Amino acid sequence: MHVPPAPSPADAPSSPSRRRLIVSASLVAAGAALLPWSRMAYAQSPAQASPAELAGFLALSCLLTSRPHLDAALSQRVFVALADGDRNFGFKVRSLADALGRAGITDMKAFKDSAVDKDPDSKALVVLIVSAWYHGYTGTPKSLTSVDDTRFITYTEALMFAPTRDVTVIPTYARAGTDYWAHPPASIATD
Amino acid sequence: MNPQYDADVIVIGSGALGSNAAYELAKLGRSVIMLEAGSRIPRWKIVENFRTSSRKSNFNDPYPNEPWAHTSYDPDYIENTGSFNFKPGMLKLVGGTTWHWAAACWRYLPNDMKLKTLYGVGRDWPIEYSELEPYYQRAEEALGVSGNGDEDQSGQAGKPWPPRSRPYPLPPEATTYMNQRLNERLAKEGYHYIHEPNGRVTRPYDGRPACCGNNNCMPVCPIGAMYSGDMHATHAEKAGVKLLTESTAYKLEKGAGGRIVAVHYKKPTGEDIRITARYFVVAAHGLETPKLLLISGVANSSDQVGRNLMDHTGIGLTMIADEPLWPGRGAVQQGGIFNWRDGDFRKQHSAVKHSMANAVPNLAVTNRLLHKGVVGPELDERIRHDAARWVDVGTVFEMLPEAGNRVTPSDKKDALGIPMLRVNYDVGDYTKAGKVIAKQDYAKFAKILNAEVIEDETGWQNRDHIMGSVIMGSDAKDSVVNSECRTFDHDNLFLATTGVIPASGVINPTLTGVALSIRIADTIHREL
Ligand SMILES: Cc1cc2nc3c(=O)[nH]c(=O)nc-3n(C[C@H](O)[C@H](O)[C@H](O)COP(=O)(O)OP(=O)(O)OC[C@H]3O[C@@H](n4cnc5c(N)ncnc54)[C@H](O)[C@@H]3O)c2cc1C
Ligand code: SF4
Numbered sequence: 260m261h262v263p264p265a266p267s268p269a270d271a272p273s274s275p276s277r278r279r280l281i282v283s284a285s286l287v288a289a290g291a292a293l294l295p296w297s298r299m300a301y302a303q304s305p306a307q308a309s310p311a312e313l314a315g316f317l318a319l320s321c322l323l324t325s326r327p328h329l330d331a332a333l334s335q336r337v338f339v340a341l342a343d344g345d346r347n348f349g350f351k352v353r354s355l356a357d358a359l360g361r362a363g364i365t366d367m368k369a370f371k372d373s374a375v376d377k378d379p380d381s382k383a384l385v386v387l388i389v390s391a392w393y394h395g396y397t398g399t400p401k402s403l404t405s406v407d408d409t410r411f412i413t414y415t416e417a418l419m420f421a422p423t424r425d426v427t428v429i430p431t432y433a434r435a436g437t438d439y440w441a442h443p444p445a446s447i448a449t450d
Numbered sequence: 451m452n453p454q455y456d457a458d459v460i461v462i463g464s465g466a467l468g469s470n471a472a473y474e475l476a477k478l479g480r481s482v483i484m485l486e487a488g489s490r491i492p493r494w495k496i497v498e499n500f501r502t503s504s505r506k507s508n509f510n511d512p513y514p515n516e517p518w519a520h521t522s523y524d525p526d527y528i529e530n531t532g533s534f535n536f537k538p539g540m541l542k543l544v545g546g547t548t549w550h551w552a553a554a555c556w557r558y559l560p561n562d563m564k565l566k567t568l569y570g571v572g573r574d575w576p577i578e579y580s581e582l583e584p585y586y587q588r589a590e591e592a593l594g595v596s597g598n599g600d601e602d603q604s605g606q607a608g609k610p611w612p613p614r615s616r617p618y619p620l621p622p623e624a625t626t627y628m629n630q631r632l633n634e635r636l637a638k639e640g641y642h643y644i645h646e647p648n649g650r651v652t653r654p655y656d657g658r659p660a661c662c663g664n665n666n667c668m669p670v671c672p673i674g675a676m677y678s679g680d681m682h683a684t685h686a687e688k689a690g691v692k693l694l695t696e697s698t699a700y701k702l703e704k705g706a707g708g709r710i711v712a713v714h715y716k717k718p719t720g721e722d723i724r725i726t727a728r729y730f731v732v733a734a735h736g737l738e739t740p741k742l743l744l745i746s747g748v749a750n751s752s753d754q755v756g757r758n759l760m761d762h763t764g765i766g767l768t769m770i771a772d773e774p775l776w777p778g779r780g781a782v783q784q785g786g787i788f789n790w791r792d793g794d795f796r797k798q799h800s801a802v803k804h805s806m807a808n809a810v811p812n813l814a815v816t817n818r819l820l821h822k823g824v825v826g827p828e829l830d831e832r833i834r835h836d837a838a839r840w841v842d843v844g845t846v847f848e849m850l851p852e853a854g855n856r857v858t859p860s861d862k863k864d865a866l867g868i869p870m871l872r873v874n875y876d877v878g879d880y881t882k883a884g885k886v887i888a889k890q891d892y893a894k895f896a897k898i899l900n901a902e903v904i905e906d907e908t909g910w911q912n913r914d915h916i917m918g919s920v921i922m923g924s925d926a927k928d929s930v931v932n933s934e935c936r937t938f939d940h941d942n943l944f945l946a947t948t949g950v951i952p953a954s955g956v957i958n959p960t961l962t963g964v965a966l967s968i969r970i971a972d973t974i975h976r977e978l
Binding site: 325371389390393396397398400402403404405406409410414415419421423426427428430433438440441442443447450 | 497500501502503504505506507508510511515521523524525535537623624625626627630652653660661662663664665666670672774776777778779780809810812813815816817820823825826827828829830831833834835837838912
């Protein structure tokens, strides 16, 4: 289990703009890491994925999610979950990395309306990978049944919580004491 | 204990209703055995199961789903034959389904209990509100209800209503910033926002810590601030009740003079056991209770067992408002709009309740954005923007009892060889007429909040409130139990379930069920 980061004391306002600057700078490095991997031979099954392939997937994930760092163990879980049941997954991932390289995309700011964005298969794969990281699971949950194709990746590290981390909670964790909710968050004026 | 019997009273089911009945009887010195189909699981394990679940919106998922004690979402457990997929959340473990309820603890209004007399539709309760009032108070004290006794909960902006003999045991929690804003804007247009009395304690109470807004009431409160039935299962045991887990009752045995003499139960190990008592209380949930009666061939001279099944079948509205409101701070729900709770309109259409959800909306928000293909830096910006403005309205409707809406044993059997459930359920015209009114409100809400409507045609939705299935009435010919929750056919068989409720209103039924269960305990104690 991941121990969740301690909540910020009293709704400290975030500074998204500064955070994003740091992200962009480090992504240049992440993008560079894609290149050797995109020329690599690809494993037949997720269980056989080589360390280099997994490193490549991690770098690709960093690029697609605009994150300077992602957890390598989680990245492997995402890779294995998505590759399970799709023998071509590794190949598709490599093609996507190639396409991003050809389009010169080293930062997701350059993704919108790019050739990769406009190619439906590539776009679908981008959304699939980003979804796993943001949701913290793969597959599609079905309501009112105990059976579906979802696979758990992570809870507290699911990226969907990051943008609201300073205001709400990751459910089951607390942020402040009873009745803190009577007051608007500190960021309200700029939200 | 009388040596002729295994216990004075056998209670079947350790949910909130069974456990409260058992506890009251034990406190009065009675010997009680409580049978529970499921296992006992500590809270921390359920919390960890939730955190590692890939189905966070599936509230049954963190709980055990055993071949001999299914949750209601097991694909084989409920077979539907009607137009609606009736699948209420339901759990089988010590404490029952209130492990993942939202702890809304409303009382019915006096008028809710006279639906037929006042509005000419449905059925009346065979008792008046005033008879139930002292038991409501005891139930609120048992569950630790936080509430605002100064509001007109009938939604008409009148005097405090319904009447109460004593204040709520605990003061209400602070109104969330979101609800303060919604109140302000909706009130101008005549909508009455009412605080929801709830079983989340606002200060330490009965060994429970105060709610601190972990926002996970459904499917499990990590700190036990919210009431759940396991609390009284434990109280009952401490008071001397013998709780037998993994023990599924499958037969109530009839004896001389129409009395029930024994209950037969099975264990996953294959053991098959018969135990006896002077009184029997079936508290096995609103679907399992009628099933047990039907497979036992008891209590059904009226042919009403399993019929008149009602949920507060509902619809929903999701919007993005024009200002940051920040749902997700505090508990998962806190109140709603009650303009259509009571009035002469009930002659024409069902009552309507709208509640504003306060769950952290990130999953729904993110899912929608990804479906739209939003990726890149825009994704984080939009998550924050939309999550701040997400307004999720859950609407419920009053239902009328209809004989064709029905639960029966299915042909499919569980691992113990006991039949599972078949449900036939259609939504009636009275409720459909209420939906027209609700949709008019939806349009107004969207206008007032200057909102982008994300979804306002959800189709009918389950609301997990089981009523009518062992209906209460004054006539043995058309009802299963009398006003005491005693079966007409068997003097010593009582049903502690929300399934006895004959007129659904629009409020969550469990507090009423607990009040009736405490009353059952008093009645049995007097007779023993
Ligand atoms: C998501 C959700 C939210 C809800 N929110 C609210 C709310 O806010 N307010 C409200 O009032 N209500 C709410 N409800 C409804 C509430 O959960 C039920 O009304 C309540 O649990 C009923 O209690 P019970 O004791 O009758 O049944 P249960 O809690 O279901 O307990 C029945 C017990 O009996 C056991 N059992 C069943 N059959 C047998 C057998 N044959 N032998 C032995 N044991 C058996 C079961 O294993 C179970 O433990 C909600 C429900 C859901 C699913
Ligand atoms: S908001 Fe959190 S602490 Fe409060 S009752 Fe719900 S889950 Fe428990």
